[in-house]
Amino acid sequence: MAEPTRLAILRQLAALPEVCACDFTSCTGVTQPTVSHHLKVLREAGWIVGERRGTWIFYRLAPDAARMLGTIAASVSPAQITPTDPSRRRLNVLQA
Amino acid sequence: MAEPTRLAILRQLAALPEVCACDFTSCTGVTQPTVSHHLKVLREAGWIVGERRGTWIFYRLAPDAARMLGTIAASVSPAQITPTDPSRRRLNVLQA
DNA sequence: CGACAGCATTGATACTTGTCCATATAGAAG
DNA sequence: CTTCTATATGGACAAGTATCAATGCTGTCG
Numbered sequence: 001m002a003e004p005t006r007l008a009i010l011r012q013l014a015a016l017p018e019v020c021a022c023d024f025t026s027c028t029g030v031t032q033p034t035v036s037h038h039l040k041v042l043r044e045a046g047w048i049v050g051e052r053r054g055t056w057i058f059y060r061l062a063p064d065a066a067r068m069l070g071t072i073a074a075s076v077s078p079a080q081i082t083p084t085d086p087s088r089r090r091l092n093v094l095q096a
Numbered sequence: 097m098a099e100p101t102r103l104a105i106l107r108q109l110a111a112l113p114e115v116c117a118c119d120f121t122s123c124t125g126v127t128q129p130t131v132s133h134h135l136k137v138l139r140e141a142g143w144i145v146g147e148r149r150g151t152w153i154f155y156r157l158a159p160d161a162a163r164m165l166g167t168i169a170a171s172v173s174p175a176q177i178t179p180t181d182p183s184r185r186r187l188n189v190l191q192a
Numbered sequence: 193c194g195a196c197a198g199c200a201t202t203g204a205t206a207c208t209t210g211t212c213c214a215t216a217t218a219g220a221a222g
Numbered sequence: 223c224t225t226c227t228a229t230a231t232g233g234a235c236a237a238g239t240a241t242c243a244a245t246g247c248t249g250t251c252g
Contacts (some may be wrong), residue, residue, distance in 0.1 A: 001172070002098035010172040022198065034241055036200055055198050055249055059234080061174055070167045076097070076106040077162050101210080101230065130211055132230055151219055151228050 001047055005030055006038050010061070013048060018060040020051070097143055101126055102134050106157070109144060114156040117146070 001010060008028045012019055024035045039059065046068065050059045051062045062068075097106060104124045108115055114164045138144045143161050146153045158164075159164065 002241085007172065014172050014174055020198095028242085031242060032199075033201080033243080037240080040200085052199095052249090057199070066169075066173045069173065073162075073165045073169055076103065076110050077165065078110055078157060099210080116228095126210085127212060128229075129213080129231080133210080136230080148219090148229095153229070 001044065001045065006042055008045060009035075010047065013059060013061045018058045021057045021059060024031065037087070097138065099143065101130070102138055105134060105138065106143065109155060109157045113152060114154045117153045
């Protein structure tokens with residue numbers, strides 16, 4: 001998802017409840033096949049979901065996109081120790 | 097930062113208070129020049145900070161790495177409306 | 193059925209970049 | 223100053239991929 005065009009798509013979806021596929025060409029500045037390609041990537045990665053209504057396909061953020069992002073964020077954030085769990089205190093002094 | 101080798105570096109730094117540059121070659125599986133290259137990228141992007149002590153350079157997560165991540169996460173997360181600010185309610189119905 | 197519009201796919205191309213080897217620089221120690 | 227170790231840099235190569243033009247597919251509407 002860390003790619004300019006895909007970020008533009010995700011940010012558009014973050015601002016609006018749902019977006020028609022044909023609208024992404026204008027907000028990304030790339031052609032329709034390229035948009036289709038990125039939508040496929042994001043769809044298969046589980047970031048977005050598409051729903052066909054007639055000729056159009058409306059996309060929205062996947063229900064647990066925020067949770068996925070949180071999981072990734074946690075893996076690269078300093079370990080936080082829950083004060084109610086003193087047994088894990090040693091994790092913080094893991095000095096190799 | 098979304099790149100396997102760089103993620104491995106960041107995760108190592110998330111688990112340990114500080115890591116010597118020479119230790120990243122083993123935990124990433126790439127050669128020393130490659131590690132040096134990625135450290136430079138992460139340093140210039142503001143994710144990590146390095147401190148030279150003698151011959152070694154010790155790296156740690158930048159103080160506001162977590163905040164940077166939060167900012168990015170927020171930009172691709174569904175807009176949340178603060179219940180105490182009804183004037184912004186219209187943002188949620190921005191249907192193009 | 194035929195025409196049209198939205199979306200997907202294919203093939204080709206060019207650009208990006210992660211990786212390595214070789215080498216240069218910086219600091220410490222003898 | 224010389225030597226050794228740690229890190230940085232330069233160049234080259236290959237893999238990945240973002241992009242587009244052309245085309246195919248799938249719905250909708252006369």
